[in-house]
Amino acid sequence: MTERIRRNAARPSKRYMWALGAAAIVLGAMALDTKIIVIGSQHDVREQRFSAQTFGESEFPKIKENVEKRAVDAVELAKAIQEDKQTAGQKYGVATSTGPVFPVSFTGVVGERKSHYNTVAIEGLPPEINVRVQTGPALTGTDLRDSTGTIQFDQFTNQIEYQDAGSAINNQVKKAVLADIDPNALTGKTIAVVGVFKLVNPKSWIVTPVRLEVQ
Incomplete structure (x- = not known):
């Protein structure tokens, strides 16, 4: 009797074996569900954080090329807008929630400077149209960001990133276009x-x- 008791005590109970089996199954499932992230890889969350500066550096050359290809002579554009703003917007512009963004080209004589822009007199343009060119140091608005129609809000995590993208593109104008201009x-x-x-x-x-x- 004593020997049987000893053998039973040394033998693992069924409940204990079931517990070990269940634990092994859980650990196996966890291992299968665990994803190993290599630092610096495309799955590294740190690498996925939005960088406005990188975005601006990447997108400005594309925007510049697009605008230069589509730019309309200022006199022609002014005439089209005066005749029918909606038609002009559909033909030449890119729609936004606050009005179309137009690409334009012109040559003119610079007038007075106010705040962050210079006025420009353009031959052939109706005198009632006041043209101002942003020359810094501050550049306001998101017109460049919105000028191609290819940069949309749903590409970003939130409104802050979307706004920062516009500011970063403007910063590239300062570096690439206005840096050598007084x-x-x-x-x-x-x-x-x-x-x-x-x-x-x-x-x-x-x-x-x-x-x-x-x-």
């Missing part, structure tokens, strides 16, 4: 500009340049 020395000079503006007031164009050359 806006305070432009008055009286002739400049050639390719850029974009959002049509809010048909008589007031605020142009953000993708190209600005002093002639």
Whole structure:
């Protein structure tokens, strides 16, 4: 009797064996469901954080090329807008919630400087249209971001990232277009500009340049 008790005590109970089996199954499932992330890989969360600077550096050259290809002469564009704003927007612009963004090109004489822009007189343009070119140091608005129709809100995590994307593109204008230009020395000079503006007031164009050359 004593020997039988000893053998039973040494033998694992069925409950214990079931517990071990269940634990093994759970651990196996956890192992199958566990994903190993290599630092620096495309799955590394740290690498997926949005970088506005990187976005701006990547997208500005594409935007510049697009705008330069589609740019409409200012006199022709002004005439089209005066005739029918909606038709002009559909033909030349990119729709946004606050008005179409137009690509435009012109050559004109720089007038006075106010705040962060310079006025430009363009031959052949109706005198009631006031054209201003943003020359920094601050560049406002998201016209460049919205100018191609290829950058949409749903590409970003939230509104902050979407806004930062626009600011980063504007920063590239400062570096690539305006870095060697002294806006305070432009008055009286002739400049050639390719850029974009959002049509809010048909008589007031605020142009953000993708190209600005002093002639």
